[in-house]
Amino acid sequence: MSKPVKERKSRPVNLDLQTISFPITAIASILHRVTGVITFVAVGILLWLLSLSLSSPLGFKEAADIVDGWFFTFILWGILTALAYHIVGGIRHLLMDLGYFEELDTGAKSAKVSFAITAALSLLAGILVW
Numbered sequence: 001m002s003k004p005v006k007e008r009k010s011r012p013v014n015l016d017l018q019t020i021s022f023p024i025t026a027i028a029s030i031l032h033r034v035t036g037v038i039t040f041v042a043v044g045i046l047l048w049l050l051s052l053s054l055s056s057p058l059g060f061k062e063a064a065d066i067v068d069g070w071f072f073t074f075i076l077w078g079i080l081t082a083l084a085y086h087i088v089g090g091i092r093h094l095l096m097d098l099g100y101f102e103e104l105d106t107g108a109k110s111a112k113v114s115f116a117i118t119a120a121l122s123l124l125a126g127i128l129v130w
């Protein structure tokens with residue numbers, strides 16, 4: 001049975017977003033899901049580009065022009081960064097499945113390490129594409 005409207009209105013509500021913060025392990029988990037979806041979408045984009053480049057000599061030129069543009073270079077860097085985090089975070093997940101980093105403190109530490117490794121890989125990806 002639903003509660004009277006007056007009682008529901010008096011419940012404490014915190015909408016001050018600046019006072020809400022997620023634990024680092026939650027951020028690591030959300031990012032792993034987000035990067036999984038980005039990687040999934042990226043497979044479609046990259047397959048489309050491959051198919052365009054193989055369609056004809058003109059298609060190859062079109063694909064080469066797209067890849068040369070700054071916008072696609074940026075997208076490519078984003079895709080590689082997302083993939084890097086997904087793989088690093090995925091390995092962290094698999095290690096947790098084996099029983100490592102399961103405590104709150106070790107989980108938080110491994111999340112930080114996975115962010116640091118991803119930052120380094122993202123930098124390398126930037127050097128690779130630019």
Ligand code: HEM
Binds near residue numbers: 041043088089091094
């Ligand atoms: C085309 C490549 C890939 C795509 C599109 C992809 C996509 C996804 C997606 C959408 C999820 C679900 C995330 C969730 O529901 O929270 C997931 C989970 C996972 N991925 Fe990937 N992934 C890819 C490659 C990889 C690779 C190379 C690894 C290697 C480490 C990996 C490790 C994992 C793990 C361990 C999970 C489960 C995480 C959990 O238990 O919550 N994935 N992936």
